[in-house]
Each structure stands twice: as C-alpha cells, then as structure tokens.
Amino acid sequence: xxxxxxxxxxxxxxxxxxxxxxxxxxxxxxxxxxxxxxxxxxxxxxxxxxxxxxxxxxxxxxxxxxxxxxxxxxxxxxxxxxxxxxxxxxxxxxxxxxxxxxxxxxxxxxxxxxxxxxxxxxxxxxxxxxxxxxxxxxxxxxxxxxxxxxxxxxxxxxxxxxxxxxxxxxxxxxxxxxxxxxxxxxxxxxxxxxxxxxxxxxxxxxxxxxxxxxxxxxxxxxxxxxxxxxxxxxxxxxxxxxxxxxxxxxxxxxxxxxxxxxxxxxxxxxxxxxxxxxxxxxxxxxxxxxxxxxxxxxxxxxxxx
Amino acid sequence: xxxxxxxxxxxxxxxxxxxxxxxxxxxxxxxxxxxxxxxxxxxxxxxxxxxxxxxxxxxxxxxxxxxxxxxxxxxxxxxxxxxxxxxxxxxxxxxxxxxxxxxxxxxxxxxxxxxxxxxxxxxxxxxxxxxxxxxxxxxxxxxxxxxxxxxxxxxxxxxxxxxxxxxxxxxxxxxxxxxxxxxxxxxxxxxxxxxxxxxxxxxxxxxxxxxxxxxxxxxxxxxxxx
Numbered sequence: 044x045x046x047x048x049x050x051x052x053x054x055x056x057x058x059x060x061x062x063x064x065x066x067x068x069x070x071x072x073x074x075x076x077x078x079x080x081x082x083x084x085x086x087x088x089x090x091x092x093x094x095x096x097x098x099x100x101x102x103x104x105x106x107x108x109x110x111x112x113x114x115x116x117x118x119x120x121x122x123x124x125x126x127x128x129x130x131x132x133x134x135x136x137x138x139x140x141x142x143x144x145x146x147x148x149x150x151x152x153x154x155x156x157x158x159x160x161x162x163x164x165x166x167x168x169x170x171x172x173x174x175x176x177x178x179x180x181x182x183x184x185x186x187x188x189x190x191x192x193x194x195x196x197x198x199x200x201x202x203x204x205x206x207x208x209x210x211x212x213x214x215x216x217x218x219x220x221x222x223x224x225x226x227x228x229x230x231x232x233x234x235x236x237x238x239x240x241x242x243x244x245x246x247x248x249x250x251x252x253x254x255x256x257x258x259x260x261x262x263x264x265x266x267x268x269x270x271x272x273x274x275x276x277x278x279x280x281x282x283x284x285x286x287x288x289x290x291x292x293x294x295x296x297x298x299x300x301x302x303x304x305x306x307x308x309x310x311x312x313x314x315x316x317x318x319x320x321x322x323x324x325x326x327x328x329x330x331x332x333x334x335x336x337x338x339x340x341x342x343x344x345x346x347x348x
Numbered sequence: 349x350x351x352x353x354x355x356x357x358x359x360x361x362x363x364x365x366x367x368x369x370x371x372x373x374x375x376x377x378x379x380x381x382x383x384x385x386x387x388x389x390x391x392x393x394x395x396x397x398x399x400x401x402x403x404x405x406x407x408x409x410x411x412x413x414x415x416x417x418x419x420x421x422x423x424x425x426x427x428x429x430x431x432x433x434x435x436x437x438x439x440x441x442x443x444x445x446x447x448x449x450x451x452x453x454x455x456x457x458x459x460x461x462x463x464x465x466x467x468x469x470x471x472x473x474x475x476x477x478x479x480x481x482x483x484x485x486x487x488x489x490x491x492x493x494x495x496x497x498x499x500x501x502x503x504x505x506x507x508x509x510x511x512x513x514x515x516x517x518x519x520x521x522x523x524x525x526x527x528x529x530x531x532x533x534x535x536x537x538x539x540x541x542x543x544x545x546x547x548x549x550x551x552x553x554x555x556x557x558x559x560x561x562x563x564x565x566x567x568x569x570x571x572x573x574x
Binding site for chain 1: 397399419420423424426427431437438439440441446450451453454455456458459498502
C-alpha cells in the first residue's frame with residue numbers, strides 16, 4: 044500500500060515537473076482519443092443512415108378478399124413468434140379501402156369506379172418488418188413452408204411482395220454489409236496509426252529518462268518502483284487527454300449539430316450529449332490503458348540492466 | 349569480502365577490458381584502483397555491480413557469485429552497495445531530499461524513517477541548506493556530495509566510487525576524499541577508482557595499479573606509480 048502510494052505520488056510529480064514533454068505526450072494522446080471519438084460519431088452517422096434505409100424495407104402479405112380475420116390474426120400471431128420479426132402491423136380490408144380512398148382522393152375516375160362496384164375489392168394485409176434486412180428471405184420462406192403454424196394460410200394469401208422486392212433487398216443487404224466492413228476497416232487502420240504514434244511519443248519521453256532508469260536500478264530499486272511511476276504518468280496522459288478531448292468535442296458537435304444535421308441525418312450534438320458518459324468511459328479507458336501499456340513496454344526496455 | 353577469480357572481459361577480439369584479474373578485497377579496506385583511461389578500472393567496478401558480465405572467471409561478493417543472481421536477488425545485492433559516479437548520476441527531476449528519499453524507498457524504509465534520516469545525512473555532507481534544490485541548481489561539488497549522501501544513506505557494506513573527483517576542483521576533491529575516508533573509518537569498505545595522482549598520494553592506503561586490463565601492481569600503502 045505504501046509502495047503504491049509512493050508510485051502514484053512519484054508519477055504525478057514527474058508529470059508536473061516534466062513540463063513540455065508531458066504536454067507533448069498529452070497532445071498526442073488527445074489526437075489519438077479524438078480519432079477514436081470521430082470514429083464513434085461516424086459510426087453513429089453510418090448506423091443511423093443505414094437504419095433509416097433499412098426502415099424503408101418491409102414485406103407485405105396481401106390476403107384474398109373475404110379472408111376471415113381470425114385466420115389472418117392467427118397467422119399474425121404465428122409470425123410474431125419468429126425471432127427475426129421486429130414488428131407486424133395489420134390493416135383490415137375496410138382500413139385498406141379507407142387508405143386507398145385517401146390516397147386517390149383527387150383521382151375522380153378511380154373513386155367513381157369504386158363507388159359503382161359498391162363492394163370492397165381490397166383484401167386485408169400484414170406489413171412485416173424484420174430486425175435485419177437479411178432476414179426477409181427467412182420470413183418469406185416461412186410463409187411458403189409446410190410449417191404447422193402456417194398450414195391453411197396458403198389458401199388465404201393472395202401474394203407476398205418479397206419476391207418483387209428481392210433484388211432491391213439483396214442489393215441493399217450487400218451495400219449495408221460492405222459499408223459496415225469498410226467502416227470497421229477504416230476504424231482499425233486509423234486507431235492502429237494513432238496507437239503507434241502515441242506509443243512512439245511515450246517511448247521518446249521515456250527514452251529521455253533511460254539513464255535515470257539505470258541509476259534507479261543501481262540504487263537498488265525494484266522493477267515495480269522504477270516502472271510504476273512511468274505507468275502512472277501514462278495514465279495521467281490518458282486522463283488529461285480525455286478531459287481535453289471531451290471539452291473540444293462539445294463545441295465541435297454543437298456546431299455540426301446546428302449546421303449538418305440534414306446532411307448526416309442525425310443531430311450529432313444530441314447524440315454526443317445522450318451518449319456523453321459512454322463516450323467519456325470509452326475514451327478514459329482507452330486513454331489510461333494505452334498510456335499505461337505504452338509506458339510499461341517502453342520502460343521495460345531499459346530495466347534489465 | 350570481494351573476490352575476483354581469474355576474470356577477463358573481452359568485448360571484441362582486439363578490445364580486452366580485463367585480462368586474468370585475480371583480486372581479493374577484505375572487508376573494511378580502503379582500496380584505490382588507479383590507471384590511465386581504458387586501463388579497466390570502470391569495468392572492474394561494473395563487474396561487482398553485475399552491470400557487466402565477465403567473459404571468463406567469476407566475481408564473488410562474500411560467497412555470492414554475483415553473475416549467477418536472479419533479477420530480484422541482484423536488486424537485493426545492490427542495496428548493500430553504495431555507488432558514486434564521476435558524472436554524479438543524480439535523478440534530475442527530483443530535489444536533493446527526494447534523491448536521497450528514493451534510495452531509502454527502494455529498500456522499503458518507512459516515511460517516518462525517511463523524514464528523520466534524509467535531513468541528517470544532508471547535514472553530514474554539508475547540504476542542509478540545499479535540501480529542496482534540484483541537482484541543476486547545485487555546483488559540481490555539491491552534486492557529488494549529494495551522490496555520496498545517497499550512496500551512504502542505507503549504510504551499505506561497500507562503497508564504489510568511480511572517478512568521483514573527475515569533474516571537481518582541488519578543494520571539492522579534497523572534501524570528497526575526506527568524506528570517503530570518514531566513511532571507511534566507520535567500517536565501510538571503499539573502492540575508489542581514479543587517475544588523480546594527488547588523491548592517491550594523500551590517502552596512503554592500498555593501491556592497485558592497472559594497465560591494459562591487467563593488474564600490474566598491488567601495494568599495501570601505495571603511491572601513484574604510473
């Protein structure tokens with residue numbers, strides 16, 4: 044406990060006394076953490092855009108005119124049990140007619156023709172949304188299958204529009220997958236570069252102290268006593284850089300939120316505020332870990348003397 | 349206390365730092381090792397601290413073969429030895445107080461012991477008024493006195509001083525040698541490596557003379573003989 048207290052105190056004093064060198068390390072750490080924050084925000088924009096696109100995709104099951112509502116609702120409850128299904132909305136035949144009339148209220152001949160038929164030519168339909176775009180095929184296959192849950196439904200189903208939309212859905216699926224893979228790749232490259240730059244900066248700060256490390260060892264200090272304060276310094280770089288990064292992104296996202304919301308399809312300032320503590324925790328953890336691990340590795344080189 | 353058994357250190361084919369050195373230093377002795385630059389004085393002292401490993405032969409500290417020690421045991425051995433260097437090797441971002449305190453922390457002394465012993469040892473080397481000064485704010489002589497204070501604070505059994513007066517003027521040199529003699533009078537073994545004729549002649553104790561990595565003289569009450 045006494046050793047730990049001394050190590051923490053010594054690390055803090057070293058940070059304070061190293062002046063410009065400490066602040067150079069903090070600056071580089073801030074850049075690394077800023078890259079991580081930008082990636083978090085870009086991922087949010089990407090996922091929000093993809094989410095909006097995905098939300099536009101659905102599958103509609105049209106039923107024959109006069110299909111009994113009880114059977115439709117039975118099918119609905121069967122579908123709701125599928126893990127792939129996110130939500131199902133049921134539109135009854137009269138509602139379908141009302142919606143149709145509303146949509147065509149300016150289309151006089153159509154409305155007149157409807158009035159002349161005097162019966163409802165439209166059937167009810169179920170609108171199914173899957174959790175993932177890739178899952179629509181499973182749902183369509185389920186409807187075609189001989190599964191007991193859907194047996195008997197085939198006779199009441201007029202058509203399922205999945206097959207008309209299949210091409211669009213498949214293409215969208217490929218694009219979404221590609222965008223996510225590309226995002227991950229760019230993330231890994233950027234984070235990798237930042238970590239290398241940060242590691243090398245911390246290595247330089249410790250390189251300056253390499254002779255002192257040797258002296259400490261000659262005085263009889265154990266590895267922990269020598270290495271500990273450097274790791275504490277590394278952690279302090281992370282903590283200070285986290286605070287600076289969070290402070291910098293506050294006005295940054297405020298500006299982006301007011302100017303670019305339409306472009307991104309997401310108010311970044313709102314996102315930043317609502318995820319403030321998650322982002323803070325990610326940055327703090329990354330900053331402290333990166334600082335400590337870099338210091339640990341860099342100091343170790345000069346310890347074995 | 350220290351025994352070199354036929355020790356050689358060869359860096360490259362044509363660079364021999366020590367050659368078949370056999371040497372015994374009993375406890376409580378004040379030994380000066382003299383020789384020109386490159387004679388092997390520093391290599392000899394580094395062997396005792398296991399900073400350098402011999403190419404041949406063995407170095408014993410009491411009955412311990414210092415080059416067979418594991419990291420942890422080597423740390424423990426180094427705590428029994430105080431070291432003073434020509435370039436002081438103080439911790440530049442620590443004050444005089446903290447430099448000494450660090451050596452005490454390294455051996456696990458308590459905060460109370462540190463608080464009571466550090467001012468005392470600084471008074472002993474006449475640095476009482478510089479307790480909160482950084483090394484860069486001190487003269488060469490003061491820095492060397494601080495280094496000696498650090499070396500003796502844990503009451504080591506052996507002090508190794510490698511050219512401790514190399515960067516000092518005659519007055520400071522005299523002061524440092526007097527301090528080392530006083531330490532030796534209190535029972536600590538001292539090994540002093542130097543090429544300063546005046547220093548050696550003023551001590552009048554055992555002198556080992558080295559040349560090209562070999563011991564060429566070993567006199568009980570020696571003088572500088574190069």
